Amino acid sequence: MLQGPDELRAAVDDYLARLSLAPDLGRLQESMRYALESGGKRVRPVLCLAVSEAAGGEVEHVLPAAAAVELVHTFSLVHDDLPALDDDDERRGRPSAHVAFGEGVALLAGDALLAEALRLALTYDDQGVARELTEATLGMIGGQFRDITGDDADLAAVERLKTGKLLAAAVGLGLRAARVPEDEQGPWRTFGDELGLLYQIVDDILDGDGFAERLGMEGARRLADEAAANAHERLAAIPFDTSVLRGLVDELAVRTG
Amino acid sequence: MLQGPDELRAAVDDYLARLSLAPDLGRLQESMRYALESGGKRVRPVLCLAVSEAAGGEVEHVLPAAAAVELVHTFSLVHDDLPALDDDDERRGRPSAHVAFGEGVALLAGDALLAEALRLALTYDDQGVARELTEATLGMIGGQFRDITGDDADLAAVERLKTGKLLAAAVGLGLRAARVPEDEQGPWRTFGDELGLLYQIVDDILDGDGFAERLGMEGARRLADEAAANAHERLAAIPFDTSVLRGLVDELAVRTG
Numbered sequence: 001m002l003q004g005p006d007e008l009r010a011a012v013d014d015y016l017a018r019l020s021l022a023p024d025l026g027r028l029q030e031s032m033r034y035a036l037e038s039g040g041k042r043v044r045p046v047l048c049l050a051v052s053e054a055a056g057g058e059v060e061h062v063l064p065a066a067a068a069v070e071l072v073h074t075f076s077l078v079h080d081d082l083p084a085l086d087d088d089d090e091r092r093g094r095p096s097a098h099v100a101f102g103e104g105v106a107l108l109a110g111d112a113l114l115a116e117a118l119r120l121a122l123t124y125d126d127q128g129v130a131r132e133l134t135e136a137t138l139g140m141i142g143g144q145f146r147d148i149t150g151d152d153a154d155l156a157a158v159e160r161l162k163t164g165k166l167l168a169a170a171v172g173l174g175l176r177a178a179r180v181p182e183d184e185q186g187p188w189r190t191f192g193d194e195l196g197l198l199y200q201i202v203d204d205i206l207d208g209d210g211f212a213e214r215l216g217m218e219g220a221r222r223l224a225d226e227a228a229a230n231a232h233e234r235l236a237a238i239p240f241d242t243s244v245l246r247g248l249v250d251e252l253a254v255r256t257g
Numbered sequence: 258m259l260q261g262p263d264e265l266r267a268a269v270d271d272y273l274a275r276l277s278l279a280p281d282l283g284r285l286q287e288s289m290r291y292a293l294e295s296g297g298k299r300v301r302p303v304l305c306l307a308v309s310e311a312a313g314g315e316v317e318h319v320l321p322a323a324a325a326v327e328l329v330h331t332f333s334l335v336h337d338d339l340p341a342l343d344d345d346d347e348r349r350g351r352p353s354a355h356v357a358f359g360e361g362v363a364l365l366a367g368d369a370l371l372a373e374a375l376r377l378a379l380t381y382d383d384q385g386v387a388r389e390l391t392e393a394t395l396g397m398i399g400g401q402f403r404d405i406t407g408d409d410a411d412l413a414a415v416e417r418l419k420t421g422k423l424l425a426a427a428v429g430l431g432l433r434a435a436r437v438p439e440d441e442q443g444p445w446r447t448f449g450d451e452l453g454l455l456y457q458i459v460d461d462i463l464d465g466d467g468f469a470e471r472l473g474m475e476g477a478r479r480l481a482d483e484a485a486a487n488a489h490e491r492l493a494a495i496p497f498d499t500s501v502l503r504g505l506v507d508e509l510a511v512r513t514g
Contacts, residue, residue: 022392024399024418027406079368084339084360103341104405107364108398111336111371115394118375122388130387131379135279137372141365142281148361149284161281 002053002244005046005251012045015063016070021116031101031109032116035078036071038092043252045070047195048170048177050244051188057178064120065129065173071117072137073166076144078110085148121173129176136169155210163203164196171195191234191245198227199252206257228253259310259501262303262508269302272320273327278373288358288366289373292335293328295349300509302327304452305427305434307501308445314435321377322386322430328374329394330423333401335367342405378430386433393426412467420460421453428452448491448502455484456509463514485510 003011016036021029045066052062081088081096082103089099098106114137121130143161171192175185201224204210205217212220231249235242260268273293278286302323309319338345338353339360346356355363371394378387400418428449432442458481461467462474469477488506492499 022395022399024396024422026399026403028399028402075368079364082341082364084341084355084364098341105402107336107339107341108402108405111332111368112395112398114368114371115391115398118387119391119395122384122391125384127379127382127384127387130375130384134372134376134379138279138369138376139281141369141372142279142283142285145285145362145365146283148365165281 002241003049003059004244005050005248008046008049008053008059008244009042011049011059011063012042012066012070015067019067021112022119025112028105028108028112031097031105032113034100035074035097035109035113038074038077038094040092041255042070043199044073044166044170047167047192047245047248048174050248051171051174051192052178054238054240054242054245055175055178055180055188056240057174062174062177064123065133065177066170068117068120068129068133069166069170069173071113071120072133072140075110075113075117076140076166078106078113080144082106082110085144124177126176126179129173132169132172132176136165136172139165155214159200159210160196163200164193167196167199168192187234187238191231191238194227194231194234195249195252198224198231198249201227202252202255206255224253259498260306260316261501262307262505265303265306265310265316265501266299268306268316268320269299269323269327272324276324278369279376282369285362285365285369288354288362289370291357292331292354292366292370295331295334295351297349298512299327300456301330301423301427304424304449304502304505305431307505308428308431308449309435311495311497311499311502312432312435312437312445313497314431319431319434321380322390322434323427325374325377325386325390326423326427326430328370328377329390329397332367332370332374333397333423335363335370337401339363339367342401381434383433383436386430389426389429389433393422393429396422412471416457416467417453420457421450424453424456425449444491444495448488448495451484451488451491452506452509455481455488455506458484459509459512463512481510 048066048069049059049062078097080086081091082098088096097109121133139161143158146158175188201211201220204212205220228249235245305323305326306316306319335354337343338348339355345353354366378390396418400415403415404419432445458468458477461469462477485506492502
């Protein structure tokens, strides 16, 4: 019996709450935990767990990889919120890390979250876990750079890096943890790409920029429906019970925050 | 025939100049290369290469690990120089990365340097390379945190984290790349610890703080001579040609910058 999104989310929250961080970090851990416990929807780790479970993996075995993806995501939020980048004082209704702990501490907390993510990824015998996470992180940083410098005329390409890479890695790490052979990963990964696109379009609809700006709200909504339909089509071609993933697609398609 | 420190330094500089960074990073690479090419003494990678060569390793094989240590060091300098931490406008006589490229770009460049360091470490079959580098990075970040918050009364402990961990990792990665069995690494690693202490005392003598403040200049100088003598003693107990490492100890003991 597969676990539903809410159960998977609870498993992620529980794992993160119990996660031991490097003792050398001392009280820097407080700011890291503050950022980690900010009550997000855990989209990436839940996706990672759901893919892994659908592919026959054990939730216990994939949790460290799922958490690693969430730590990379959290590192990027902490650094993005800094005055040097987006200068956001709030994150999900609470003071951002740099407002709560000071800029210097938030900077170091972000650095440490990235390093801890790699430490988690390195607990697997399969070095591909850490490699894939590192590559995705580099892509994400490249997307952030293009975003702040306007260094790329192609908005879709920027967003594919900024958010798509890490979502795709969530799928990839789920497959690796479930030990799906590389030559059978194709359909799953294509699904991950469609889901990343869906996520981005809905983001833009909520923010009123990007795709929504370019295509208008209705056009963007149509594109989102199309991406959701494509994601479902990809799932239909996978000979496993993908019911939980279908639910995730629908959740992401209609999310409001 | 072992290569001397200058040859090893040239090998490091050459390797770093040719290093390919993730294409996804786009023009962020420029700021990363700027920071990497700041003309430092390459103490950590040269130490890594010298240890590996003395232990029977091939320079070609250890270069990625040595470069990874230097990338972690450079990441920490770029972030340390930011206004949120030390707010240093200059680094080795040139504008710091954030002065040359802006704060946001420097922040992302530091993040990317850390991720690239891990990518290099992950090119080895021995996952211990990436693990040791990650652990050292976490220790270093913990030391920086204690340094800015004054969160630790024990100055020596802070410095052991802040600079000692990465120097020790340089030794450790050199041993791993040379495939020295773990049960034969002890004497080398003890040497690394002594060298880290020496490095730190000389740093404090040059900056007039830390050990120099506590023991006075003469006292600190005596302690440095003692640490150098201890490092030589450790080397004498290692049944390999450690002549290049002896030269490095003497170089570090009398360095003026």
